[in-house]
Structures are given as C-alpha cells and as structure tokens.
Amino acid sequence: MSTEWNVYLDNNATTPTDPRVVEKMIPYFHEISANPSSIHGAGRRARDAVEEAREIISRLVNCRTEEVYFTSGGTEADNLAIKGTALSQNERKKIITSEIEHHAVLTTCEHMAKFGYEIVKTPVDQHGIVDLDFLSKSVDENTLLVSIMHANNEVGTIEPMGEITRVAHRHGAIVHTDAVQTTGKIPIDIDALGIDMLSLSGHKFYGPKGIGALVVRRGIRFEPLHHGGHHEKNKRAGTENVPGIVGLGKACDIALAEMASEEERIKAMRERLWAGIDHNVEDVRLNGHPQKRLANTLNVSVRYIEGESMLLNLDMHGIFASSGSACTSGSLEASHVLLAMGLPHELAHGSLRFSLGRFNKDEEIDHVIKVFPEIVRKLRAISPLYKDKSGRH
Amino acid sequence: MSTEWNVYLDNNATTPTDPRVVEKMIPYFHEISANPSSIHGAGRRARDAVEEAREIISRLVNCRTEEVYFTSGGTEADNLAIKGTALSQNERKKIITSEIEHHAVLTTCEHMAKFGYEIVKTPVDQHGIVDLDFLSKSVDENTLLVSIMHANNEVGTIEPMGEITRVAHRHGAIVHTDAVQTTGKIPIDIDALGIDMLSLSGHKFYGPKGIGALVVRRGIRFEPLHHGGHHEKNKRAGTENVPGIVGLGKACDIALAEMASEEERIKAMRERLWAGIDHNVEDVRLNGHPQKRLANTLNVSVRYIEGESMLLNLDMHGIFASSGSACTSGSLEASHVLLAMGLPHELAHGSLRFSLGRFNKDEEIDHVIKVFPEIVRKLRAISPLYKDKSGRH
C-alpha cells in the first residue's frame, strides 16, 4: 500500500519545529557561535542572545527572568526539580506525585525511594483529575515536594494547579509541575497559580528538541544535577546550547502571539475528528476530561481491538498517531494513565491518541475520518472479542 | 576603536558549527521531525537517522555501535560516567582523577565526596602530564574509577591513556576519559587504549552545541542520571535531540575524512603564531607539553601583565582568545591547571590561550602577530611589576 498522505497527529510526542524558529536559530550555529561564558565580543553576542531568550520565556509563564534555568529538555527539568530539591535538604522525606505522571517524574520519584523517600501517588478520577481530598490528607510537615503535572500527555486532562498549590503550601511543601504539555498551548501564570517549580520542553511546542527549562521561583533551594562550570548560576553546568535556547525563545514568542487563535482552530479540528469517529464507529469512548482538556488531544478507546494494530494500519494510510506515550510504545503494558482512570486492561490496550498541532489542516482530518472506520472494521473482523461480546458478524 | 577583524581563536571553548553539519541537520527540524520512539513511519525515519549517527560515532572512536549513549554534551557525559558508575555499586569507594581536569569532572568528583567517596587527585609535571608513579601507588582494590582527561583544554597536553588504563586495570578499576578536547582532533582507538568510558561533546569539533555522548564498553555497569522513558536502553531518558544527533554524526563523518590534513594545516598556523609572539615579545613562555600537545592549542604566559587585560585589548582588535577555560572566565582564581603545572600565581594570571580551528586563515594569524606585541608593550608600561622586576621602561 502506498500513500501520498503524511498526516502527523502525534504532536504530544513531539512537534515539528516551526520554520520561523529554525530561521531564527540558523545564525547561532556558525556566525554567532561563541561560548556565552567567553568574555570577548563574540562571547558577549552569544550571551545576549541567551539572556534575550530567557526574558521571553519568563514572559510566557509570568516569572522573573532570573528564575529560568535552561536544561536539555523536559526529562532533565523533571529530574532536576525532584532530585535537586531532595539533595538540597535532609528534613522532609515524603514526595507526593500522581498516578498519571509522565515517566520522567514517576521513574525519578521511584528512584528517590532508594534514598529513603516515601513516595505517595495521588489517584485520579475517571477523567484523570487528581483526587484533591487524597492529596489534602497526604500532605504533611514531612512533605518536601508535591509534583503534579499541569496537563497529561496521553489524555490531555488539565489539573487544578491553583488548588493543588493551596493544599501543598499549607504544610510548606514545594510544588513542582511538569508543564511540558501545557507550555505554549494554554496560558500559564506561575505567579497566580502559586507554582514553585515548572518544567517545560521546547520540542513540545514547535521549538527545537534537546532544550527545555526548569523555572524555579526565587527562594526555592535546589542542587544541580550536572556539576561542572559556573553556568546557569551554578545550577546547571554545561556549555549553553545557544541555538537551542534561541529557538526556544522564538517558540515562546510565537506562542505568546498565536496561542489563543491556534487553540480555537485546533479545537475545531479535533471536535470534527471526534465527531467523525464517534458517528462512524460503534463502541468507541473518549478518554480524558470532557472540558478541562488540552484542545489538541483526542484519546479514544476502540472496543475489541488493540491499539498498535490500529496504529500500524493508520501508518499504512500515512496517518501518524500513537497509543499512549511514545516512550512506552515499545512496551507491552497498557497505559498506566488509562488504568489509573479506571479503564479495564482490554480497553486501555485498545486506545489511540490523536494529538493535533499547528501544521495540521482540515483535509487531513477528513482523510482520517474516511480511513479509520474501515481499519476498525477490518481488525474487528479478526478479533475473537468482537464476536464473543457482540454476537454480531 | 573599530575593527574589521573577526579572528576567532577560542576553538577550545567552542567551535563554530560546520556549515555542512548545519545543512545535514536542517531536514530534521521540520520535515523529519517525529519522535524516534514513535512506532509510525515518521518515527522510524527519525530512528534510522539516530542509529546512523550512532554508527558513525562508533567508527570515530572504534567502539561498538551499541556502546554509544547520547547526552546533552560533555558535562553531562562526565557526570553520567562518574555518578553513574558510583550509583551502580557499593563496594569500591575511591575515585582517582587528576589535578588538571575540567570542572565537569573535578566538581562532580568533589560532589561524590559527600557520598563517602575518597577523591584522589593525581598531580602533573611541569608539562601537564599526569604522574604515573603517583597513580600507580594510588590505585588499589578499593578504586572504582580512574577518570583522567585525554587532553587538557587549557594547555592541550595529551595524557598517556594507554599507560593509565594498564595501571588502573591491574586493580580492576574502571577508566573514564574526558575526550572532549580530542574527539575529532586526533585519532582515538578506545579499544587499543583500553578505555572503559569516554566523554565527547559535539560543539568542540564543529558539531552542534547541546549534544554529546558517553561511550561505555560492553559489560561496564552504570546507572542513569536522567530517569524517565526507555530511551538509550534505559540509560538516558529524554526525547532524543534528533537534529543534534544527526549533526554530531556529520561532525564525526567530516572529522574521519579531514582530521589528518587539518591537524597539519592548523599546527603550521599555530607554530607561526608562537614564533611571531616569541620573536617579538620578551619574557613569554609556552605552557603545555612541547610535543604531546593538541595541534591547535597555544597557551602562553606573558610576564608582568594580567590575562584579562590582554584579552580585552585583543577583543578591541577583533581577536577572540581566552585566559584558561571559558567557564572560569568570570572568576578571579588563577587557572588550576597552570598552578598544578607549577606556575607561580603571577604567571598563571598572565596567561592566554589561543586555540585555533578549522575556520582560521593565515592572514588572521598575521593580524595577531602584528597587534599583540603592541598590546603587551602598552600594558607593561602601566605595570608596577614590569618596572620592579626588569629595571627597564
């Protein structure tokens, strides 16, 4: 089967870098390529570019410029937040997170258990919203950190960060949020929400891969993860990735200008996609919160068939989607997010994520709506569950 | 003062990315921009690019393809090597390094002291060569790691890695080398040298910033520094920086083809620069090993005057050099490398590093030779030491 189509609906895994971002980066590879730590004129030009980007980022999340620390991406930012705060103190020994975090937070928390930390995972309801009562009962004077994601990468559910920080701060716990999926997509006011630390990643909102940031409010203590030179005020050693930083700045710049209109456009496409699937395929369900959800994310469970086999068929039609998070696509486990939301294993295995983005067009959605029901039909025809459960066919 | 010149002689701090590298990277920002962990066709194309780059890198250092782990740069690779091996075991409690390591190794080792590791710093001779006798006496059954750099970034001295590994392996210690300054500049045969772990960084040899690798020989155990997804065989979580990785591969490719001829060309320029300085300026001395030294590195001490003031004057003439490592340029301490080599503080403070590279041209060297003696004369004229010590003026 060959196809002319190239429908990229995996924008929560990574986004294509915006050509305007690439254009802005280009001069920083060769012409303005010095080390920002160098005191000569070439170094100072690179330094200026880095500081300009830092300023733009601070505007996107409403923090102070000096609160932005560059990292190599979201995973490093998450690791730095969790390990960094833990290493900087020795009093509080509990870390609270949620059951639906990205592995960058979950695995890191589990790692901290080896160092004597008690890890508590807050459950979520059927829409993926964390249980605030549970959280409230779990936070205590021994709680160092509450790390709960701003929005979930698999289903798009947006968590009530303002309420989470209120609960956590009552006992003096630090609040970290993995905002990798929200940065550049929805407005973030770290100040109003009371967030202490925030992770973001360039490649999730049309910036380059290999660059991200941890925002740390003034007064929050943390130790570096990378030791070495005096970069980033001694908090993150390593020669600055200047083109990456400049690109991240540009991505923020574009987001500031276009976020609102894009959200509307993308949401309309997503709603059309869901309607197209829902009307043409029986026994499908939408995962994630019906309203409090990222505008670009559509996670559906298709009963009686399995996710990867749908993905591969979509792939043959030039449609690129995913079944949960990209990191676990090689594994056999059902999505921990969907299971935490109460889906039975079988349904969790039969789930697909379509994540739309800046470069998607209406006719691409039409193509999916046309192709998808046929794929489902074909796979259900060979499924032993379909026959068993429905008696049809 | 204004100048047309733009003479970049700070290639050990960072190199301009080769335009051929940038060109190779471009398609991976937008057209081929999927997440390599995604199973769809777009993801597989990205994966193929990553694996192709891994293969080229393995050829450059003569290791197996699967022994290459991508990191965000040299600092992360150094941290991963040291912390990663330490975290993977609990028996050996000594780490041996040298007095002239980059801060990425030194500070990381010092950090490990907090976790009960004994840190031993091997001294060096006046040329910067590590003391093998000292090393030999220090390595024992309690030694986990010997981490000694392949070549020093400030003076360019190349360490006898083959002998170092022989000594270390006698007692079963792992040998890590920070080869950030040698990769792509001189041939590296990790197999012949017996090295167990090797750090490299893209931006030091005309590749992009923000990408590097740790090479780990089969059988060497280490724990990840970044926890999260299953990337890099569970050893380094975080979405792969595909354009960076592709660029790093291309940089290796170019190095494989051009390393030998470039070394000759650059060495000739450097020798001419040194001759020009030595003939026209009194009381200068060359730092580093006279022969066993990187072809591009010229570190000189200029008696009676201070390094930064020379640098700023060179800057005014469009010449960009450095005084030691870029990371410490903001500090007031004399270079720990030069002090370890036995230079008095005063001479160490009066040192400059010219590090040449692929994009330097003969006429640029002429410009430096013309301008530099005048700068020295001017600064010596206002130096109290010059008068005191020489009686001239």
Next chain:
Amino acid sequence: MQYSEKVMDHFMNPRNVGEIENADGIGTCGNPVCGDLMTFYIKIEPRTEDPDEARIADIRFKTFGCGAAIAVASMASEMAKGRTLTEISSMSRDDVANMLDGLPPVKMHCSNIGVQAIQEAVKDYLKKIGRDDLAGRIKGCPKKEN
C-alpha cells in the same frame, strides 16, 4: 522497535483468518490484560490407530493483539497446516519468529503465542477423542498467560 517485512506482510494480509464451524479442536492463548489473545480452530484428518499421526487439515484463527500477535497467528497457521500432531507438539515459538525473520525483543514473549494456541487446539481435539493421555504430553499455553 521495527517489524520485518514478513511480519508486516502477515499483519496486513493475515492468512487463514476466521472460524471453523464444528471444529475438531479449539485453543485459546493469551489474555486481553496482556494485550494479546488468539483463538485457533482446527479441522483434523484423523488416524484412529495412531492419533499422533493425524494431520491438521484446516486451520483458522482470530486475534486480538498487536501487529506481532496478528502476524504470529497468521504465520503459525500456515506452518501448522498439513502437519501431524507430533510435529505440532514439537514446534516452538522460535520456529515462528524465525519464519517471520525475527520479532522485536519486547514482542518475543507475550505476542509469540501462536504455536501454543495451536497446541491448545490439538489438546482440545485429543481430549475430545478421549486421549487425555496424549493431550497431557503437549505443552500448550504458558500457565500464567492462560
């Protein structure tokens, strides 16, 4: 994770899909919890004197599962057709994986249950004809997956 061309061919065009009415044996392996489940239906060309020498005359399957699972079921069905029960009982997972030019490592264990499911169908047949003794000698499904 990448599939071989053979896997993709069997995945996209699975052979022997379906059910057999009044099958002589039916066998199921896997579990939707793991994400893979397959059911085989077989028709037997009997040998009353020596049931081990009976042959699989026809075979059909249905699969809930990933690309590997579907390809494995399809390939295993092709390999089993016309074979004697003795031959079936000595087939292994690796035989199927090899015929598919390999499977990604993560898929080797969970999804590669085609042979076992067919063996379950054979056991079912042997039991039906009252030869529990012979059925007992055939491996079938790995315990925890059934």
Next chain:
Amino acid sequence: MQYSEKVMDHFMNPRNVGEIENADGIGTCGNPVCGDLMTFYIKIEPRTEDPDEARIADIRFKTFGCGAAIAVASMASEMAKGRTLTEISSMSRDDVANMLDGLPPVKMHCSNIGVQAIQEAVKDYLKKIGRDDLAGRIKGCPKKEN
C-alpha cells in the same frame, strides 16, 4: 560578565598613569596572587597647621590587573586629585564603583582596591611627616590583601 562603557573607557585610556619621582607618598594594594596589584604615587600640597586639610596636588599609578583593576585605578586617581586628606580617608570602594557605573559582582571585592591604595599613599605621607597618629586613623588596605 560585562563591563560598563565607563569601565572600558578608563581601561583603554587610563588617566594619570605613571610614577612621580620623589613622591610625597607611595601606597600599594593587592597582590599578584590575586591577580591585581596597584601602586599609587601622590604629590601633596601641604597644610602644616592642619595636615588633614592638605590636598592631593598630583597623583599617578601603575597597575597589574584585569580590566576592572585598571579602570578602578584610573577612576580613583581622577576622583582623588585635588581632594583633602580628610576627604580621601572617607572615600569608599563603592564610590569608585558607582562612578564607573558599576562593576561586575565578581570584580567588586578583589579588583576594587583603588581607594585603599590611595589611602595607603596618604598614610605613607603622614608617617613621613611624623604624623603616625593621623595615619593610624586611615583604613588603607584590607589586611589579607596587602
């Protein structure tokens, strides 16, 4: 780390560089170990009845040091010229840094020793004219740097 325009101006064109033969006072601060060293030479317009009211008639310096150190020495020399010894003794490091539109934080302490070196020269003068009592009241160099 970035220098102000004023720092760069004084660094590239330092004022009052040199020595004074038969200076009335000489003062040195800093240490090559730290990378900064400066020596000031002063000529005094005396006031025998009230030496505190004597003025600095001429001033010269020499500096081994970084950009900041050279600019600080130059600026301090300009600020000191024509001032009374009382005025000199109440000058501070910060006065010089402010006149230079600031110094990078790392340079504030080690390189900013211009005022102290001038105060040392004043002390030297006062001692030479036998007024150790007055000299003792002036701060001069921070201990560990001299």
